Amino acid sequence: MNFAPTESQEMMIDAAKRMVRDRIDPVLARHPVDKPLPRAAMLEIYAALAELGITAPRLPVEVGGGLNMLDYGLILEQLPAVVSLSLTSHEGTVARIYSGCPAEIAAQYLPDLIAGRKIACTANSEVNAGSDSNAVRTRIRVEGDHAYLTGRKMWITNASVCDVFNVSGTLGNDQRGRPMAQRALVDRSLCDVEVREIEVTGLQQGHLSEVVFDEARIPRSHLIGDAGDAAKTLTVGWNGNRPLIGLMCLHMAQKAFEQAVEYAKVREQFGKPLAAHQLVQQDLAEIETLIVSARLLCYHALDTIDRGQRANGTSAMAKRYATQACERAIHLAMQVHGAMGITAELGLERLWRDTRMFQVPDGMNGILALIQGREITGISAFR
Ligand SMILES: Cc1cc2nc3c(=O)[nH]c(=O)nc-3n(C[C@H](O)[C@H](O)[C@H](O)COP(=O)(O)OP(=O)(O)OC[C@H]3O[C@@H](n4cnc5c(N)ncnc54)[C@H](O)[C@@H]3O)c2cc1C
Structure with a gap:
């Protein structure tokens, strides 16, 4: 197993980062951080996502999709979490519409949805x-x-x-x-x-x-x-969404980690940089370990789906571990910043609150443990 990005994956990641810097971050920055974005702003963002080719990744290539799940995850990991959550709801729905509606309905709705003109x-x-x-x-x-x-x-x-x-x-x-x-x-x-x-x-x-x-x-x-396929289409979507949600949290945890490393190098206490204190290095080591292990689990789950193997347990494991690991990683990054860590000005507390949100959709942690447990034992413990 090798998760070093290929040349084409590096290019996708770079393109996504440029799109975020030039087209998405400026829209987010023009609006208050604590209010839902107006629809016009969302449509601006969706135009950028369509240009990036990720408004229907789970559709076949001839109808505007064709990304494998790992490549999609690598791109998604570069997006601000508020955008990637919206996108997975949108494109997951596009996939559900595609998989179940007559050709004339697909022709009426899918082009605008794929072009990002509709949500x-x-x-x-x-x-x-x-x-x-x-x-x-x-x-x-x-x-x-x-x-x-x-x-x-x-x-x-x-x-x-x-x-x-x-x-x-x-x-x-x-x-x-x-x-x-x-x-x-x-x-x-x-x-x-x-x-x-x-x-x-x-x-x-x-x-x-x-x-x-x-x-x-x-x-x-x-x-x-x-009639009756609703549960099946939802489950297929959830298996893909769970590691993607893990990567949304990783986007935030990575940011918090980088901020903590920078701060630890410049802030001095007891006559030397925080980074020179052993317990601070331990915090940084712990954050990095949480991030890398969570990322590998998410990539592994997406790769399992791409290989056409059953991913119910792996996907559930990836989301449960990654959401918790990232919340802990951001908490530790806040600790490294002392009182500064809890200020709105720094933004880490917002990442912490945002990460907390992801423990709920597409399976709460208890439910994800039950899914994994059912895969391990063959016994359902739901009811
Ligand atoms: C950011 C976000 C986005 C969302 N987006 C969507 C969306 O687009 N579309 C949509 O339809 N929904 C969406 N949801 C809803 C989400 O899917 C549900 O909130 C989630 O499934 C949990 O349901 P609940 O809130 O009713 O909690 P409950 O099901 O009431 O669970 C409460 C607690 O009980 C535990 N629990 C429940 N059953 C068991 C059991 N059998 N054994 C052990 N423990 C159990 C759970 O783990 C949890 O801790 C979203 C939620 C959030 C927060």
Whole structure:
């Protein structure tokens, strides 16, 4: 196994860094750090992401995709976390739409989504359906040429700035009393949807919302995928997303590490630089170890997916370890800075809050341990 980047991967990484410096960071810097970005700003960012070729990486090359997951991860690791979370919601939804809708619907929606002119999201979680995504109760009623959605979704990334939702719901119960899952594409320009932004601890330039569908009417042709495939498409997406989320945290932990190293060299206490004190060197060594081990686990999980092998356990392990390792790494980087570490001015406390956010989506740590445990033992301990 060799994770040294190839020449072409180095070029992708450099291109991503340039795009962040020239096109993405300036947009983020023009807006308050603690308020959701306006939609116009998001569209500016999406234009840059489309130019970079990462708005549909999981699609086949002939329809605008064709990146393998490890290459995608290497690029994503260079992006600010608030942007990469939005992007994975968007492009994950693009992949879900592509895998389940008739050709005419794909032709109508995918070009704008891939070009970054429109934004997509996936609405699955509900008040009583979080970790247990099978408990989704959003009702889809089909009548003639239309379907009607009624339900309340929670914690939906991109919802307040999106054009299109991929919504999971239920058509009712089958003969054995089990809910029949169904996905629906909801085009915001065709029906009323109520969206309310939720205030949270981190990633505050991003968008996390509650969404209410009240008899939202959609064309029947917008019911996508086969009835019952909703859970499967979500799981495939989550397996890919988990190590990607780990890399989003690594982007932040790496920044914190570099700041801590610089500070330790210039700040003096007891007559010498902090960096010359053994316990400070131990903190720096610990941060680097956390970062490198987490990064290798994430790359390994993405590479496992690229090789077509089962990645449920490896992906879960990568996200659980990386989110915790990065939170600890940033905490230690703050310690190295003393009181400066907790100032808003320095920005480390914001990275710490942002990192904390990633322990929740696409599987909380307890759930990820259960997924890995099921892979190890062959026994499910969920219920
Ligand atoms: C930044 C962010 C982005 C998100 N984006 C989206 C999105 O785009 N679309 C979307 O649909 N959702 C999204 N979510 C929602 C997210 O997927 C859910 O919040 C998550 O699945 C957890 O659900 P919950 O909050 O209801 O917690 P719960 O499921 O209530 O879990 C609470 C606690 O109980 C534990 N627990 C639950 N069941 C078990 C069990 N069987 N055994 C042991 N422990 C258990 C959990 O590990 C957790 O610690 C997002 C959330 C965040 C924070």
